[in-house]
Amino acid sequence: MPTWIAPVIADLLRRFVGPDWWDLDGRDGRWQAVMEIPAAELWAIHLDLKRRLIDITKKRAENAKELDAGALTLGFARRFAPYKRADLLLQDPARLATLLNNPKRPVQLLFAGKSHPADQPGKDIVARIVAFARVEPRVVFLKDYDIELARHLVQGADVWLNNPRRFLEASGTSGMKAGANGGLNQTTHVA
Secondary structure, X not given: OOOOOOHHHHHHHHHHOOOOHHHOOOOOHHHHHHHXXXXXXXXXXXXXXXXXXXXXXXXXXHHHOOXXXXXXXXXXXXXXXXXXXXXXXXXXXXXXXXXXXXXXXXXEEXXXXXXXOOOHHHHHHHHHHHHHHHXXXXXXXXXXXXXXXXXXXXXXXXXXXXXXXXXXXXXXXXXXXXXXOOOEEEEOOEO
């Protein structure tokens, strides 16, 4: 986990919890000190991490020009297997377009990941997302998914999406990484 936490978040934990924060048991009372982190400081750090994510996204994806660091940014990045349902939000394109294009509460989606070469349904999911991203400027599929991009995604997304079919997801570790960086983890289980 320490390799996934943004250095600025790790600095906060060292300052408020202690220099040995990583070695502490989750029940250790020193963890209560996270409640003393000023909300404004934590929010400023999160916004900076999100701006970095948006900047990297704009460098990596041609269709990312309309992304806005002020918009609610949802992230989904992992292996594209059918049971993970990366395309769940695309099931109702009209409703999704309404959410994405709300001028008072703009939302944007960042997708990244790969499917197994032998997984045709997984490849089909990637193709659907890429096709949707070509016509919807607030949806971006980031190709060439790698560890550096994964770090920026879990450190900068406002909300991490996890949509597995019930009983098929092992643990949702990417959501844990996002949560450790101050992001929200939205898990949707639908049979």
